[in-house]
Amino acid sequence: MSSGNMEEEQQLEEPLFILENGEVYRNPTEVKMSQIVLPCHANHCAELSVGQLLKWMDSTACLSAERHAGCSCITASMDDIHFEHTIGVGQVVNIQAKLNRAFNSSMEVGILVSCEDLFSERQWKVCNAFATFVARRTDSGKVQLKQILPRTQDEQMEYSIAAERRRMRLIHADIMKDLLSNGPVSRVGECQEYQNAVPAEKTRVESVELVLPPHANHQVNTFGGQIMAWMENVATIAASRLCNAHPTLRTIDMFHFRGPSQVGDRVILRAIVNNTFKNSMEVGVRAEAYRGREPLRHINSAFMTFEVLDEDKKPRTLPRIRPEPVDGMRRYREAIARKKIRLDRKYIISCKQTEVPLSVPWDPSNQVYLSYNNVSALKMLAAKNNWVLSSEENKVSLYTLEENQFLSFRVEMKVDVPAERVFILLSDLSRRQEWDSHYKQCDVINQVDEDDVIYRVVTPSVSKDSKFQDFVLLASRRQPCDKGDPYVIALRSVTLPTHTATSDCNRGEVLCAGFTIWEESKTITKISYYNQATPGVMPYISTDIAGLSSRFYSTFCACSKFLEENKDGSPAVQSAAL
The missing domain is CATH 3.10.129.10 (Hotdog Thioesterase)
Known part of the structure; x- marks a missing residue:
């Protein structure tokens, strides 16, 4: 290997x-x-x-x-x-x-x-x-960890x-449902021809296991890992029947256990190849348990992706699958949707930051993963502990961080405004031009949902060609998950076919930027602004980081004044800003 x-x-x-x-x-x-x-x-x-x-x-x-x-x-x-x-x-x-x-x-x-x-x-x-x-x-009721x-x-x-x-897990089923009902996947297969394809029925596997004490944990429940091992076994058999060769398991999709099984249960495992792609296949597995004559209990479902390697350890081209009518076609389409989700995750979430382009294409099917990546990248940047204090003026602090060929900066200050109100005001980028002179224009392109908005931002030129610079930004916001968590407003560039670069503006890109907002008391809030500087942003900040300008100080003093002047907003105005 x-x-x-x-x-x-x-x-x-x-x-x-x-x-x-x-x-x-x-x-x-x-x-x-x-x-x-x-x-x-x-x-x-x-x-x-x-x-x-x-x-x-x-x-x-x-x-x-x-x-x-x-x-x-x-x-x-x-x-x-x-x-x-x-x-x-x-x-x-x-x-x-x-x-x-x-x-x-x-x-x-x-x-x-x-x-x-x-x-x-x-x-x-x-x-x-x-x-x-x-x-x-426990005997006393639900455990509070x-x-x-x-x-x-x-x-x-x-x-x-x-x-x-955790948020991604909770909405996983909704992502799948939306992709199947609203995306191109819903129409796949209607006009497909399946000449020379392998019938899916040929790959069907059914097996039964009796849960014995060695299969159980110290709670007399079947090990989750044991259930997964049995599922992997029947999935491998199904994959082998398609290609008449030994397959290699590459990926197991996100899954959850629907219920437990115990010693004495019979566990029925069913597997079938749902779909094949050029060099991979998806096998679906379902595990159900019963005891005596009681009805079957659904324990778990999983989707596993296999490859078949040749002598040079390269993936072989696989035959096409001919799905069964109705349920088989449903599984066939769902496999395509899951493949898209896997590719979105791998492309947007799993890649190393230096391998991801600054502007990632946005569409409704990958919006959830872009939002996740947007917020996670800002949280990772904020969690780094090697920030260096560059300058400080009247309690506005500027920190810098040089890492992996990136220069990042953090501006920090405190305001006498409740954290929730700060979050509401800063979430609405269309109001940022009220305090930030770099924002000459800010228009909403797409109000995706209550947590994600796409804006087009226009900033003044810093070069001799006098062209303005514009950005297409995805703004993703999060309220605290638990007490002690910050409010988060994350920004990153995305590309849209409807808003391509124009000749009258230089298109800029933002890799990672945004705010974390910490509640220090009922009225005192600490605000940290982050930006992982790209070449398009560097001209705006190079002199500030060198200590030759007070623009950072004046901008964030203006931000503080803006927040304090607007800290008493009505609920109707607050929700309109979101």
């Missing part, structure tokens, strides 16, 4: 963190598991079975959740998992799990899986995942972004 990038290999082992006071710190929820891959864990290609890996991942993450909750926990869901490499017999699997954030009765646990070659001492990343666990009720206190920069980032990931 391939060993991954050499840079990755040296960064997997996280050292103990030394705090500023000299204290050696280790996350109290962190759990590590190491397993050597034996032949009994492997398939006939001498590679670790993904089902076995899922069992180990689930067990490790559950122990982390229970370490924090102090009671039994059950697996509720697992976000998308992309397997970057396979793992061979004789190699060591290292799994690290730790709690990212606790909500009321649920928790997000981050999982990192790496592989270690004992003979060469190399390590490389295999996958990472985010699992949600729910604390089980204590909050965690992030203490390192990485923990602060994950804690902050966990709220965004």
